[in-house]
Amino acid sequence: MIDLKLLRAEPDLVRDSQRSRGDDPAVVDQVLEADAQHRAALADFEAKRAEQKSLGKEVAKAQGDEKQALLARTKELAAAVKQAQATADAAAARAIELARSLGNIPEPGVPSGGEDDFTVLRHEGAPRDFAAEGVEVKDHLAIGEGLKAIDMERGAKVSGARFYFLTGIGARLELAILNAAMNLAFERGFSPTITPTLVRPETMAGTGFLGKHAEEIYYLERDDMYLVGTSEVALAGYHADEIIDLTEGPLRYAGWSACYRREAGSAGRDTRGIIRVHQFHKVEMFSYAHAEDASAEHERFLSIEEEMLKALELPYRVIDTAAGDLGSSAARKFDCEAWLPSQERWMEVTSTSNCTTYQARRLNIRERADKGTTAVATINGTIGTTRWLVALLENHQQADGSVYVPEILRPYLGGVEYLQPVA
Template sequence: MIDPKVLRDDPDRVRAAQAKRGLSDEVVDRALAADTARREAIATFESKRGEQKQLGKQIPQAQGDEKAALLARTKDLAAEVKAAEAAQTEADETWRAALMEIPNLAADESPAGGEDDYVVLETVGTPPVFDFEPRDHVELGRMLGAIDLERGAKVSGSRFYFLTGVGAQLEFALINMAMDQARNAGFTQMVVPSLVKPRAMEGTGFLGQAADDVYRIEGQDLYLVGTSEVPLAAYHSDEILDSAQLPLRYAAFSPCFRKEAGSHGKDTRGIFRVHWFDKVEMFVYTTVEESYAEHQRLLAWEKEFLDKLELCYRVIDVAAGDLGLSAQRKFDCEAWIASQGRYRELTSASNCTDFQTRRLDTRRRDENGDIAPVATLNGTLCSTNRPIIALLETHQQEDGSVRVPEALRPYLGGLEVLKPVTA
């Protein structure tokens, strides 16, 4: 959640941040009113409790009618204290609920507007030019015996698939190359749970505006994660970290599950937008002050990975209205997809500052022994389905074979070309 002090001291800044995202500032006024009501409820409860304590001291010294009156007042006051405590609890819950609705304050550098208002920061490489009619990844996947969409739909429904033969080998190769790069960059490798409790989902901001895209396990109060960002953000919940150990960098592998609730009719062909995929995610705990430089480092690691795959891509600064609830700023790397004739998202890197850690109660102890905020950042190193698409379509050859980028060859047993198994 945002810092309550910012809301109280500079509500206009929060209103401006809402406007930049294209959101109403009604929740700001509601949160301020709830904060005032909460403070009043606390004062009333403390006043009643103070009176109760004073009466408790007076009764042993009182006699006769005075004592009887004090005892009668004590009985009435006990009910008033109980009611005041209940009112305080309700006011606190109302205030917290309103505060939890407010997204992270978008960075000054983030463009205002929605999905189409991004700013292109950099373009790397040039889109491939073919002297033959290029195929899309669905046709290439069929020819290579790599992707089976028909049986995926038969077994699990739409937006599911099987990776077979060289397709499965490609996934493992991409994961292993991503994990090796992360380890060499100083990340601790992890395999994380794909099922988490509600607090982990809420703490990372995935039960607000993104709730419709989340799978819930009925009867168990568990959720399937759409990214390993969720278990990694909750990994140090309710802990006080040692500032001397920061940054803590983790790279996690996990399957990811998304309903794609808002994508009806979009990207229905192939494996671009699916309900399940595997991913290697980078996640960092650091100081708020250092988070901005760390954000650039995450982006650099993502670019390094895409360079190894010899892809043409661009980097965009995502507009405020297209940020998730937790992100203060986000960079996307979009690769050229030949069959679509446009750039599509492969990776993203977000700075969430101290938004998630406030919700999950993760803090740090600084060099002076004081408690201070912690920032979190996340970045996709490799979500396997989309790099497979970009690889196949970018490096395809006229006969349906696909050249393997040099950096990936050691992870495929030295294989230089993927050859068709069917015409």
């Protein structure tokens, strides 16, 4: 949620933000009005309540008829106080609801516009010229089936569409990628964490995923719990309602978890293979930082992601996502997209968002300041997922159906340099 004090002081800043996201700037005025109503109602309630309290003290001291007279007055007042409180509470709820609908303010430099208006920051590594090498390009599923690494048919039999089994070398390869990711994050100062994947409604709501993306989330009605789509949810909730100490630097966590997504809006997209599935694994970096350190931490996340991509020897590009394609919590988002030879396009493999203080304000995560407390910033970013198998298999495929293994993964795979197809 946005800082209401900022909104009051600089409404134009927020209006501009709304416009750049393609959202309605008029909401700003609705929030301001609701906020003013709330404050008026609050002042009214507080005045009545103060009177009630002082009268209450007289009641305690008074005797006999005097006491009866006071009691009669205070009884009337009690009803008025209750009424005023209900009015103030309702006004507060409305103001907060409206304020929460405002997205975070994009950082300077974020391109405005929608999904296709991103800026390409750079390309790293060159896609292979498969034709020149005499390799007939196969997609990841064909390669994976050749290695007996991926079994979609049985995934569908057991669980339905968009489910799969990773078998044999496929399972080992996923573990290798995730372990390498976990290891790199650890070396870069992130505390390894294995998180819950079922969370309570408060936690899911706190991270902001129940807004526009509610349809994407699995919900267990019998238990009133949600399945997380990323360990970001659990890691953001980890310090909810706490005052944390950042004097030694950011608190950094690397979360390993299964992730569940309904993919409600993506019928017909990426239906082949494991590019877009209902369940996968992910290693996620997550930091709590001083607000003024957030951008630097965000850059750090991006560089670690790139380090991982380079270690896996994958060609990729980095994009600066446009304002309209940011999640509501993010002020800036960098995606790394690996080359997908079978489709000759770029495919998102990492995404790192700087949520500044937006998410922490909603989750009530603060640090001590010179005077009082202030909201901290949160930053999240991907360092490895099941989807990386796709990029790995396709970019490193060989003419004979084998697949080259980057050095970083070999320790996890018994040292082999090439994965060999199974007859």
